Structures are given as structure tokens and as C-alpha cells.
Amino acid sequence: MKHTSVMTQEPGSTIACHECDLLISLPELEHGQTASCPRCNHLLTRRFLGAQNRMLALAISSLIFLAFSLTFPFMSFTSQGKEFVISFSDTIISMMLMDYFSIAMLLFFTTLLIPAFCLLSLIYVLISLQRKHFLPYTHQVLHLVFILVDWNMAEIFLVAVLVSFIKVSSLATVTLGLSFWSYVLFIICLVASLSLLDRYQIWRKVKLHER
Amino acid sequence: MKDSHRDNAEQNHQYGCPVCLTLNDMSHARCRTCNRHLHLINSKSLQHTVALLVTSILLYIPANLLPIMYTNWLGQKTASTIMGGVISLWEPGTYPIAVVIFVASILVPIGKILALSWLCISVTIKKSDSRRINVELYRLTELIGRWSMVDVFAVAILAALIQMGQIMSVYPGAAALAFAGMVITTMLAAMTFDPRLMWANQPHIFIKEK
Secondary structure, three states, rough: OOOOOOOOOOEEEEEOOOOOOOOEEEEEOOOOEEOOOOOOOOOOEEOOOOOHHHHHHHHOOOOOHHHHHHHHHEEEEEEOOOOEEEEEHHHHHHHHHOOOOOHHHHHHHHHHHHHHHHHHHHHHHHHHHHHHOOOOOHHHHHHHHHHHHHOOOHHHHHHHHHHHHHHOOOOOOOEOOOOOOOOOHHHHHHHHHHOOOOOHHHHHHHHHHHO | OOOOOOHHHOOOHHHHHHOOOOOEEEEOOOOOOOOEOOOOHHHHHHHHHHHHHHHHHHHHHHHHHHEEEEEEOOOOEEOOOHHHHHHHHHOOOOHHHHHHHHHHHHHHHHHHHHHHHHHHHHHHHOOOOHHHHHHHHHHHHHHHHHHHHHHHHHHHHHHHHHHHOEEEEEEEHHHHHHHHHHHHHHHHHHHHHHOOHHHHOOOOOOOOOO
């Protein structure tokens, strides 16, 4: 990947660096190029080949994997001949039953609702960009994506699953179910999709589309 | 590196929207592209960061002193704190997990609180010679903040998975709540900290315009 340190005097669209407030004239980037701030080295924008289509495809597959991960057993635990199976939603429900409603809500929002909402909104915006006229509330939806994306903790949940898996495996036999593998695929697609999301490029598309 | 006071958006009476990066005139109340409410660099941003930081320090105390998990093993009920969990995992075979938990629930929160406190102090006393390190510190804090949640999630999973009554069962403790609150407040503190404050006090920026 080529890396260009942007000169401040080049023609193009002017933006202020998100971190150090330096005024920068961004040139039109080629596919695969990256622009970073000449003063603080903050990554300003990246342009990928076919980013929109790849993002859309990954977001849709991610949602499908998420739907799958809700239906099958997530983890099972065998001790003294008895088998205990939990699904993904059981972690949230059991927290609620143990009077830890706030932890249940935290889990529900950060590992399920926010990632799902981000993916749905991203799909909505990307479809909206491909149409002749914008679908209603495109700006607001895209705005929400950028606010909520910081609160997505799906990949942290995955690490927590692995941690508890190893903790329990010394005491009893634990097996990871189909849902778990589906959740892994969901996270791979989610992370891949969100890594293609670029503030500057997508808002530029929205602006150009409006003209 | 050549940069005059004219190069900062603020000195040009312009403001870059934090959501869509569009450059707006300072007289505008809302961004012309995404309609976000615009607010300028002000001392309030620092106040919010400090307030959230103090909250997280206060929450960090019960998070470490109270038990995060109760284990019921053949009728015996034992409570374990975060540090206790790390120590009990420090056995042959589970070293990597002990390290993960230690880094995520002890090292990262302390490091984050210290880093944010240092950033707030260095911005207030207008110390600009350590800016390079500060910028890296800020980026690191934003990147790793969420990962402390691992312990809370692990407790939730264990409590859901291991429910066999008297034989073996796991229950969450009050520290889980305090710890989750601490992670959220440190995340909010890092988000409210305005990185432009680190650059706003460059000596040559104060050169008077003619």
C-alpha cells in the first residue's frame, strides 16, 4: 500500500485534522492509497478498491452469521454424566435472573444490539448510495453508525468466551457449539466490513451523490 | 516542520465536523453535511474528562475490593476478587489466561487512568515538549479501553454455563457492576477528551495577528 504524506498546499477538498486541527487540502486519492496528517501523523483517510460493494457483501454475510449464532447451542458443559447446554441469549437471560439487570443490558447492547444495528444501518446507507435518490434518513442513519460503532464489543465477548472456556475446561468437559463458530464468522465479517468504513470517503460519496 | 498559526482550523475560524470531517464556518451551529451539532474546543471538554476520570477512579476501588464472582463447589461457597482470580489461574497450564486477565483487568485500567490523568495535567499546564508521547498515549488509550470488559463478560458466561446447584455453580458479584461502570466511564473520558487541546497551545500559535 502506498502512503502519501499530504502536502498542505495541494488543491482539493480541505479538511481539518481530527486530532490536531491542522488545515489540510486532501488530493483525490488513488485506490489503495492512504493519507495521513503531516503534523501529527493521524490517519486521515484510506481509499480501497470497491470498498462499497465489499462492505455491503461483508455486512450482509455478517448479519446472516449473527442470526445463525442465535439459534444453535453456543457452549455445552458435561460433568458427572449431566450435560448443560447454553445458547447465546442464555448468558443475557441468566444475568437478568440473577438480579444483574444492568450487566444483562450491557451484554445485550454491546454484543448484540449495537453490532446488529450498525450492520443494518450500514447496509441501509450503502443501498441508499446505489439508488438514484436517497432513502429517507440516510444522513441520520450514517451519523448514528459512527456514534455507535465505538460501543461495539462483540470481539471482546469472543475473547471472554475463550477465557471462560479455558477456565472451565480444567474442571469438566466443555465443547463449543455450532453457534460459537457462527459467532466467530460473524465477528470476522463485522471487523472486515468496519475496517473498510472510512469517515471521509463515505461522507464524500454522500455529498457527491446529493449534487 | 513548518507550520504557522494560520494552519490551524480554529485560527481560521473554521471547525472540522467530528462525524463527517466537513469543514464548517465557526458561525454555523450545525454541520452543513451531516447536521451534527457543532461545539468548539473549550475548557468544558476537559472538565467533562476530569469528572468522568474521577468517577472511574472511585469505581475502581470497589471493583477491586469486592468479589467479582462467587463459586459454589460441593456446598462450599467461595468469593473471589479480580486479583484473586488472576492468582488462582496462575498454575501450570493456565499461564496465558492468567496473563490475559491480568493485562485486561488490572494493567489496562490502571494504565488508562494514569494516561488520561497525565494528558489532562499536561494540557492544563500547557506543556508541549512531551507532545509526541502524549499523542501516542492518547491513541493507545482510545484503542485498548474496551478490552477491559473481558472479565465482566467472562463472569457472565461462567454464571450462565455453570449452574448445577450444590455440586458446582457460579454467581456474579457486585464488583462486576463496579468494574463495568469503571470501563464505561474511562471510555467516555477518553471520548470526551479533545485531542486538539494537545495542539492548541503551541507557542507560535500565540503570535499576534497583524
